[in-house]
Amino acid sequence: GLDKIINSDPVAITFFIGYMAMFASAVFFLVERGSVDGKWKTSLLVSALITGIAAVHYYYMRDFYLETGQSPTAFRYVDWTLTVPLMCVEFYLLTKPFGAKGGTLFKLILASLVMLITGFIGETSGIENNIMWGILSTLGYLYIVYEVFAGDVAKLAKTSQSPALGKAMFLLKIFITLGWSIYPIGYMVLPGNLLSGAFEVSSIDLFYNLADAINKIGFGLVIYSVAIAESAKHR
Amino acid sequence: GLDKIINSDPVAITFFIGYMAMFASAVFFLVERGSVDGKWKTSLLVSALITGIAAVHYYYMRDFYLETGQSPTAFRYVDWTLTVPLMCVEFYLLTKPFGAKGGTLFKLILASLVMLITGFIGETSGIENNIMWGILSTLGYLYIVYEVFAGDVAKLAKTSQSPALGKAMFLLKIFITLGWSIYPIGYMVLPGNLLSGAFEVSSIDLFYNLADAINKIGFGLVIYSVAIAESAKHR
Numbered sequence: 061g062l063d064k065i066i067n068s069d070p071v072a073i074t075f076f077i078g079y080m081a082m083f084a085s086a087v088f089f090l091v092e093r094g095s096v097d098g099k100w101k102t103s104l105l106v107s108a109l110i111t112g113i114a115a116v117h118y119y120y121m122r123d124f125y126l127e128t129g130q131s132p133t134a135f136r137y138v139d140w141t142l143t144v145p146l147m148c149v150e151f152y153l154l155t156k157p158f159g160a161k162g163g164t165l166f167k168l169i170l171a172s173l174v175m176l177i178t179g180f181i182g183e184t185s186g187i188e189n190n191i192m193w194g195i196l197s198t199l200g201y202l203y204i205v206y207e208v209f210a211g212d213v214a215k216l217a218k219t220s221q222s223p224a225l226g227k228a229m230f231l232l233k234i235f236i237t238l239g240w241s242i243y244p245i246g247y248m249v250l251p252g253n254l255l256s257g258a259f260e261v262s263s264i265d266l267f268y269n270l271a272d273a274i275n276k277i278g279f280g281l282v283i284y285s286v287a288i289a290e291s292a293k294h295r
Numbered sequence: 296g297l298d299k300i301i302n303s304d305p306v307a308i309t310f311f312i313g314y315m316a317m318f319a320s321a322v323f324f325l326v327e328r329g330s331v332d333g334k335w336k337t338s339l340l341v342s343a344l345i346t347g348i349a350a351v352h353y354y355y356m357r358d359f360y361l362e363t364g365q366s367p368t369a370f371r372y373v374d375w376t377l378t379v380p381l382m383c384v385e386f387y388l389l390t391k392p393f394g395a396k397g398g399t400l401f402k403l404i405l406a407s408l409v410m411l412i413t414g415f416i417g418e419t420s421g422i423e424n425n426i427m428w429g430i431l432s433t434l435g436y437l438y439i440v441y442e443v444f445a446g447d448v449a450k451l452a453k454t455s456q457s458p459a460l461g462k463a464m465f466l467l468k469i470f471i472t473l474g475w476s477i478y479p480i481g482y483m484v485l486p487g488n489l490l491s492g493a494f495e496v497s498s499i500d501l502f503y504n505l506a507d508a509i510n511k512i513g514f515g516l517v518i519y520s521v522a523i524a525e526s527a528k529h530r
């Protein structure tokens with residue numbers, strides 16, 4: 061029940077903040093969708109879906125955590141299974157005007173599924189194996205980093221003429237390298253992993269909740285500000 | 296309750312992913328409906344209804360499965376009884392500009408009802424009879440395949456001049472033959488049927504959930520991309 065949060069449990073508090081922040085962001089992106097030019101509307105809808113889907117799962121995770129005191133691993137991965145591919149769709153929509161191909165989107169989604177499935181096995185497989193699975197998962201992650209820095213996505217970004225879009229692509233790189241790297245750091249606090257002992261086990265959810273807020277809401281806001289800047293040009 | 300999902304039961308996890316994916320898709324199709332030309336609006340609304348109806352039934356199926364640990368057969372067929380005829384309506388709307396007739400739609404819906412009623416009897420009739428009912432059901436399915444490849448639907452598709460629509464018709468065939476064939480494969484894991492023993496009984500829902508995601512969301516996205524491509528032409 062709700063009474064448990066008064067024990068000022070920081071993990072519970074971040075689940076509450078996360079839930080409300082995701083919900084409010086979904087409303088924001090959905091309503092502001094009406095104020096941007098046609099081609100940006102889909103991007104803003106996808107941002108609304110990412111944060112809206114997350115709101116539902118934060119609601120479950122919050123309850124699960126309050127009831128059991130445990131990390132809601134399954135819900136976390138259910139959420140990521142839907143929202144990480146949608147983040148890849150955001151990158152695709154951003155670069156599509158410069159000729160991004162469906163094949164690149166497909167490669168990004170495939171890499172993210174590899175990253176998430178191996179990550180989930182790692183989190184549920186116990187002390188002996190989570191380092192090995194974490195390394196496999198990191199390979200999927202590094203492939204995405206590679207695509208954005210040196211692969212198809214990077215090539216397209218160079219051909220862009222719009223300063224607003226150039227800035228968005230620069231920020232995209234920052235999000236993928238710094239923002240996303242908070243997740244594997246969180247994973248490393250699992251018992252038997254590299255940071256185990258340095259933090260409490262329950263702090264895995266502090267890392268994940270922080271990272272989710274930065275990446276889902278923060279990146280959505282970057283897209284939003286490009287959309288507003290580009291839409292103002294044609295007025 | 297929600298706590299059962301921590302047993303990292305893959306069937307439960309796919310019900311959660313399925314629920315959220317259907318819900319998010321319904322929102323997507325409904326909102327994006329505003330961005331396509333008039334004649335595509337009905338198709339996008341039907342896609343939203345198919346995934347929206349499915350979201351409600353996934354919500355029921357998820358709870359039923361968590362409570363009882365059993366396959367939610369009745370909910371599944373309640374869902375299909377509504378969504379399969381709506382899929383036929385989608386095929387009809389796609390070919391209507393090329394002269395599709397109401398009679399063809401009627402034949403497709405009739406065949407799908409035969410397929411679903413016999414399939415439901417098969418799933419609930421027990422070990423001795425489910426192969427026989429499965430064969431009857433497959434006749435209904437094969438009739439639909441025939442209509443799309445050699446019957447009325449196929450003839451119309453040939454007369455189409457639009458490359459976007461030609462591609463959609465090609466993908467429609469792939470969905471009907473490959474996408475839909477996942478369902479009978481799932482059915483065959485029933486005790487006493489052809490694949491019984493090769494997979495666990497509970498994997499019937501893994502097959503059905505995967506197939507539903509591909510066919511309901513995937514085909515909706517195909518229609519969406521044709522609608523966007525055709526709408527862009529007239530701008």
Ligand SMILES: CC1=C(/C=C/C(C)=C/C=C/C(C)=C/C=O)C(C)(C)CCC1
Nearest residue numbers: 143179194197198201240243244247275
């Ligand atoms: C590398 C790595 C991981 C990466 C997770 C990431 C990068 C998740 C990103 C989630 C996002 C961006 C959600 C947004 O909606 C895991 C699975 C923790 C396992 C350990 C190794």
Ligand SMILES: CC1=C(/C=C/C(C)=C/C=C/C(C)=C/C=O)C(C)(C)CCC1
Nearest residue numbers: 378414429432433436475478479482510
């Ligand atoms: C052939 C066959 C079956 C086919 C089921 C199909 C093809 C269902 C399609 C559902 C769709 C497309 C839903 C979309 O919204 C059954 C009934 C499993 C019984 C065994 C034989």
